[in-house]
């Protein structure tokens with residue numbers, strides 16, 4: 001074991017980005033360990049792409065092909081890849097180890113090289129009633145669908161923005177759910193404006209169009225420029241109020257209508273999962289689309305740390321981009337470890353980089369379409385809880401800002417927002433947006449996560 | 463270009479206290495500039511106001527002195543290490559106790575005048591004894607502070623059980639330092655800053671002082687990455703980083719260095735502690751929101767702020783031994799902070815010979831939360847030309863110059 005440590009590559013996250021990196025490394029003679037908290041590799045896109053299943057009805061053909069190819073590459077090299085599933089990385093332990101937790105307790109994972117591929121999580125948007133049972137994020141809805149055991153609801157609506165809305169709507173309908181409405185916050189005119197960018201990936205755009213015609217055929221109302229106002233119910237969600245949004249996504253409350261539902265999916269975007277990268281001390285920059293993302297060079301290596309960061313954890317670009325990024329990082333690392341020559345590095349990387357550039361063009365079209373507007377922040381009423389763990393209400397943020405708080409750390413110290421068990425995963429993007437909206441954009445800082453990323457029972461310390 | 467009467471570099475407890483007291487007691491134009499560097503101490507701190515406890519080597523110092531005692535005993539060839547109380551000099555007792563006495567009124571004042579609450583709690587600090595050795599140690603401690611006898615209570619096992627029902631049955635008793643209390647440390651910093659802001663101090667947060675402007679032996683101001691601040695007096699309250707600014711201000715060096723301390727925090731629990739506790743393994747305090755805070759290691763590892771499993775285990779084991787109920791809870795967070803350490807464990811305060819327009823307010827080591835208030839007051843006295851209410855000679859940086867000269 002010790003002899004291996006000096007070139008031990010550890011990959012955190014076994015989604016498309018992490019597995020693509022592992023396969024590419026193996027191809028150049030580098031062994032790696034993939035650590036993932038999920039029971040199976042595959043990441044969020046679907047649980048278990050490395051099993052011999054090809055049922056990916058929700059993916060377009062291109063992506064399906066990419067995933068199948070990835071699966072084949074991965075299988076061919078699986079001897080060189082050690083997999084630790086149901087294992088959570090709790091954070092760095094000292095300067096060259098990670099602390100892991102699994103069923104049998106705590107352990108340490110030494111590393112010489114680190115690739116972070118931890119994915120993203122969905123952005124939470126607080127509005128009155130957002131904590132009612134039955135109000136779910138789109139990912140949660142999909143997860144229940146994929147589990148095949150429970151239907152997320154009988155009568156559902158979807159609110160949010162972006163390509164996931166029609167996709168999940170189709171999936172719900174196929175699963176027998178009565179989808180009573182899909183409410184896309186951005187106006188249709190804006191989508192049309194991005195047509196050129198979207199045509200950079202014609203197949204994806206077409207599959208988007210076929211989803212739209214599926215919805216039309218099944219008479220599922222899809223409204224552009226509409227969104228959530230509030231949710232009602234006592235123990236369980238009973239209805240929601242939706243209203244037309246203006247260009248700033250401010251609901252026109254006088255035009256609000258009530259929709260009776262027993263569940264809704266909410267999807268206003270994603271935030272990169274950067275807690276581990278932050279704990280490791282990587283520098284981050286703020287981006288509007290994905291929140292704080294690590295500052296990386298063109299090979300996805302951190303600018304102040306040896307670690308690589310790939311996939312959604314450095315900004316959401318989708319699975320095929322995640323694969324490209326995983327490959328790029330692996331190639332660079334193989335070169336740094338002397339496994340390939342510079343010319344091999346460049347000749348192989350060029351193709352991948354070109355593909356990535358194409359995806360980005362397309363993706364950025366969607367990002368512009370789904371560009372989050374400040375009206376979203378006005379949904380929460382003064383008494384609406386915006387930080388679940390610490391039960392912080394919006395009015396407490398207002399009060400603190402009125403008192404002159406200008407940065408996220410002071411806001412946190414004053415109100416306890418972001419200090420709860422979730423480490424700010426749920427609320428910190430709201431807090432950031434809120435400060436930005438108050439005109440505070442300079443030097444506002446970040447909510448820094450703390451070690452460990454998950455609570456550790458004291459008994460494990462005996 | 464900006465011009466202030468006073469610029470304070472560093473906005474931890476010490477810098478923030480200086481800003482508060484100066485703005486409360488004078489009409490000076492004041493700016494405070496702070497960038498939270500990884501490991502900044504005040505937010506990492508436990509928030510104990512353990513004036514006696516810390517002065518006799520309990521609380522934050524206990525692990526340190528346990529290690530020292532062990533080394534000492536080993537050097538003398540003793541098999542069973544004997545814990546020896548480690549008492550700081552009288553000037554420190556006075557410094558710490560004077561500061562400690564300021565908090566009840568300060569708490570009231572900040573609540574009433576500024577609407578901020580730093581959660582001052584009268585808790586006492588109990589040293590829990592598990593065996594005869596601990597009792598011997600406790601006796602030595604109390605013998606060392608006869609003048610504070612009225613602040614010490616002895617509790618037998620039964621009395622202890624009554625006051626702290628969750629402490630292990632293995633405890634044979636405790637001594638309680640009545641005047642030792644606690645605050646919420648980040649709320650304290652926040653309260654000082656908010657009070658200062660309301661009093662008109664300009665706060666430049668998330669802003670680094672990149673250099674000190676010096677003209678001959680006069681400090682004229684500081685620069686940040688995009689601004690210049692001129693001032694009559696620069697207060698260096700930059701914690702474990704203080705030597706950097708000192709060098710630029712004076713061209714000399716002083717021995718302030720980072721001493722890392724790791725802390726373990728539990729999930730919220732119902733109230734299981736009535737007061738703060740120190741054992742010979744760790745200290746334990748339940749904070750205002752129910753979380754149990756366990757500290758702290760003492761490590762000299764430069765500016766490293768990583769957590770390590772061995773220390774977390776040590777602290778957790780020490781705490782579980784004292785409060786077995788912790789076994790039903792989980793560790794929610796751990797962190798490490800950098801105490802601004804000095805070789806003699808005393809702070810470095812006041813002017814520097816031969817340098818004008820510059821004051822030290824640094825080196826507060828294990829007790830900068832406790833002693834922030836008196837530091838703020840002393841700096842105000844210095845700047846307004848009053849005679850300081852405590853003799854600052856033992857805290858002057860000159861003590862190290864002399865030591866250097868002697869050694870040289």
Ligand SMILES: Cc1cc2nc3c(=O)[nH]c(=O)nc-3n(C[C@H](O)[C@H](O)[C@H](O)COP(=O)(O)OP(=O)(O)OC[C@H]3O[C@@H](n4cnc5c(N)ncnc54)[C@H](O)[C@@H]3O)c2cc1C
Pocket residue numbers: 012013014015016017018035036037038042043044045046058059063087088089090117118119120121122138139140142164167273276310311312313316317318319320322453
């Ligand atoms: C709800 C949802 C639906 C999506 N639908 C589509 C779609 O239809 N088409 C499309 O192209 N893209 C879709 N995407 C995007 C696509 O899934 C991602 O872009 C892609 O999976 C990114 O891959 P990744 O490897 O970067 O991250 P992920 O696939 O998210 O993998 C990250 C992995 O890291 C693991 N991990 C993170 N932190 C830790 C830790 N501390 N310890 C251990 N393990 C950890 C996670 O368990 C996870 O398995 C969707 C994303 C989401 C969230």
Ligand SMILES: Cc1cc2nc3c(=O)[nH]c(=O)nc-3n(C[C@H](O)[C@H](O)[C@H](O)COP(=O)(O)OP(=O)(O)OC[C@H]3O[C@@H](n4cnc5c(N)ncnc54)[C@H](O)[C@@H]3O)c2cc1C
Pocket residue numbers: 471472473474475476477478495496497498499500501502503504505506507508509510511512522669670671672699700701702703704721722723724725757758798799800801802823824825826827828829830831832833
């Ligand atoms: C684990 C731990 C537990 C502790 N427990 C206690 C306790 O219970 N009771 C107690 O009284 N004390 C305790 N202490 C000690 C106490 O925390 C410190 O003595 C005190 O916080 C020091 O305050 P400070 O303002 O000098 O330093 P800091 O809080 O570190 O503040 C200095 C500030 O200056 C900033 N800075 C540095 N350089 C620059 C620059 N160039 N430009 C701008 N800003 C700069 C730093 O980033 C920092 O924000 C503890 C310390 C630790 C680490």
